Amino acid sequence: MQRFVNDPDYIVEDMVKGYVKAHKDLIKRSEANDRVVQYVNAPVEGKVGLVTGGGSGHEPAFLGYVGKNMMDAVAVGEIFSSPSAQAFYDAFMSVDSGKGVACLFGNYAGDNMNVKMAIRKAKKQGVTVKYVVATDDVASSPKETKEKRHGIAGGVFMWKIGGAKAALGGTLDEVIDVAQKTVDNTRSICVGLSPCAIPAVGHPNFQIEDGKMEFGIGHHGEPGINVQDLKPAKDIARQMAKAVIDDMEPEEGSEVAVLMSGLGATPVMELYVLYDEVEEYLKEQGLSVYKVFIGDYVTSLDMNGAALTVLKLDDELKELLDYEAKSPGIEV
Amino acid sequence: MQRFVNDPDYIVEDMVKGYVKAHKDLIKRSEANDRVVQYVNAPVEGKVGLVTGGGSGHEPAFLGYVGKNMMDAVAVGEIFSSPSAQAFYDAFMSVDSGKGVACLFGNYAGDNMNVKMAIRKAKKQGVTVKYVVATDDVASSPKETKEKRHGIAGGVFMWKIGGAKAALGGTLDEVIDVAQKTVDNTRSICVGLSPCAIPAVGHPNFQIEDGKMEFGIGHHGEPGINVQDLKPAKDIARQMAKAVIDDMEPEEGSEVAVLMSGLGATPVMELYVLYDEVEEYLKEQGLSVYKVFIGDYVTSLDMNGAALTVLKLDDELKELLDYEAKSPGIEV
Numbered sequence: 001m002q003r004f005v006n007d008p009d010y011i012v013e014d015m016v017k018g019y020v021k022a023h024k025d026l027i028k029r030s031e032a033n034d035r036v037v038q039y040v041n042a043p044v045e046g047k048v049g050l051v052t053g054g055g056s057g058h059e060p061a062f063l064g065y066v067g068k069n070m071m072d073a074v075a076v077g078e079i080f081s082s083p084s085a086q087a088f089y090d091a092f093m094s095v096d097s098g099k100g101v102a103c104l105f106g107n108y109a110g111d112n113m114n115v116k117m118a119i120r121k122a123k124k125q126g127v128t129v130k131y132v133v134a135t136d137d138v139a140s141s142p143k144e145t146k147e148k149r150h151g152i153a154g155g156v157f158m159w160k161i162g163g164a165k166a167a168l169g170g171t172l173d174e175v176i177d178v179a180q181k182t183v184d185n186t187r188s189i190c191v192g193l194s195p196c197a198i199p200a201v202g203h204p205n206f207q208i209e210d211g212k213m214e215f216g217i218g219h220h221g222e223p224g225i226n227v228q229d230l231k232p233a234k235d236i237a238r239q240m241a242k243a244v245i246d247d248m249e250p251e252e253g254s255e256v257a258v259l260m261s262g263l264g265a266t267p268v269m270e271l272y273v274l275y276d277e278v279e280e281y282l283k284e285q286g287l288s289v290y291k292v293f294i295g296d297y298v299t300s301l302d303m304n305g306a307a308l309t310v311l312k313l314d315d316e317l318k319e320l321l322d323y324e325a326k327s328p329g330i331e332v
Numbered sequence: 333m334q335r336f337v338n339d340p341d342y343i344v345e346d347m348v349k350g351y352v353k354a355h356k357d358l359i360k361r362s363e364a365n366d367r368v369v370q371y372v373n374a375p376v377e378g379k380v381g382l383v384t385g386g387g388s389g390h391e392p393a394f395l396g397y398v399g400k401n402m403m404d405a406v407a408v409g410e411i412f413s414s415p416s417a418q419a420f421y422d423a424f425m426s427v428d429s430g431k432g433v434a435c436l437f438g439n440y441a442g443d444n445m446n447v448k449m450a451i452r453k454a455k456k457q458g459v460t461v462k463y464v465v466a467t468d469d470v471a472s473s474p475k476e477t478k479e480k481r482h483g484i485a486g487g488v489f490m491w492k493i494g495g496a497k498a499a500l501g502g503t504l505d506e507v508i509d510v511a512q513k514t515v516d517n518t519r520s521i522c523v524g525l526s527p528c529a530i531p532a533v534g535h536p537n538f539q540i541e542d543g544k545m546e547f548g549i550g551h552h553g554e555p556g557i558n559v560q561d562l563k564p565a566k567d568i569a570r571q572m573a574k575a576v577i578d579d580m581e582p583e584e585g586s587e588v589a590v591l592m593s594g595l596g597a598t599p600v601m602e603l604y605v606l607y608d609e610v611e612e613y614l615k616e617q618g619l620s621v622y623k624v625f626i627g628d629y630v631t632s633l634d635m636n637g638a639a640l641t642v643l644k645l646d647d648e649l650k651e652l653l654d655y656e657a658k659s660p661g662i663e664v
Binding site: 057234 | 596660
């Protein structure tokens, strides 16, 4: 196992320690809970509190999206595991300034269960928490049951836009509404070229043969739509963009934001090779690209692969996407 | 070869096309030369022009450091190969506004030769170009011959600080002096856990056995100081930090900036695991960490490994490091 790790059972602890040291101007550990990281100025007086959370191994997600005009706190889970209900609860309580809390997370069974338990517990303490789940992964369920889809890199847009709305003084319902609109307008797809290994396991739980690629792979290696022969980058890029746009069905002339995330072991250069053809495809569909993010935004440990996310914009979403923000994972 | 590529012989072209599409608000191709990318507002009237350049495969270096208050143009080479003298020359000419040009690049034989040829050619056209070479890689030559050392991730600090000085109205000599001071105050070291493969070759030119690590490996796989058993991350981090600090010999109480760059296939999480112990070591040496950058800053195709760079600061360097800048590779 060629990786930078101490005891694999404590990799999350070591990673969190490194994060709060490196970004101490923006984030700190919660005093209430070791598995909660919060914005240094949280709770922000008069502002809706924003919380996210999820399993580790997706860095900079989730803790890298805590910061100025972004999330106020994050519940940190073990590798590929939901944070505990207690961690979500402590995150809620650490950011509430009386205006309520919005919990913006990705759609996975464990996270759903724990968030809902935490919400009930917070309610008993008089703290109102509402939530939005990202369901951007078009490969994870058919369109007819799109509420079952998982959340992947599209969460970044939900956090950025929800964060801006709260920073601009939005009420809890307004923050929830615009985060939900963002989710409704976002679609993602992944392609995997090599598997990932959980450090404490030491070897991948699945394989991708040389010369093959897994189209629609999930962020934990969930089986995708199919296994195909590895194709030239142009063909992969077009296939990814087509999957997203066919599902989204944006009106011709729409403006979109595009995020191309590496999955952990993907060379930066290759994300740009993919993007080159993605933009060509989008233009052919009559879409115009308003803003682009390329790099490691939501990863899957040491997986080699890429996630394409497209967000259909309107004037409100553009303004919120462009609003100043500063976090380890994104800066605008 | 599990990677996102079309024809491997044209990967640089495809990557540059993707870069200028994705970041069209900041950069564009030069009309004079397909292998020159420039800041959209270059030449900036009244400002010293700033140029860098080098082989591709190190993205976001070098073209990702062109932008606002950063480099004004970059000469783009093929994979791991110097750009041509003509590309450097065209880059110089595209950014000169009459105040002269500073060329800030990494110390490799091909780049040195081509930059100097381009400088002579520019001189005949009445354009003054001065240069600074980054020599931050402590593993590439002993201290007695430190002028022979290669430039690796430390270039990022040279570009950031040189860019700020020029933006603040510094003369050519002032920009050169502060870039040289930055180089003099910067040290880096790499550790490789797996090799990289040039796409057109299709397989690595060297190997790192499982269970081993190459301490001091170069950014093109140049042999390092030695091959060691792979150690826990804490031990690797301390060994990296010690190599850098022993060579730098900073006064106790010094403030430093730290950059921890992945080499292309390194999971984000693991860079933080390393950083956690790097900061511990620096504190033990009586140093305080002023600013931290973690992510993919200077990579080596698909190499799994990490580069640690430390810059010793003074008031001038702190001010320039903090000065507003926006480029695809760094934003402050």
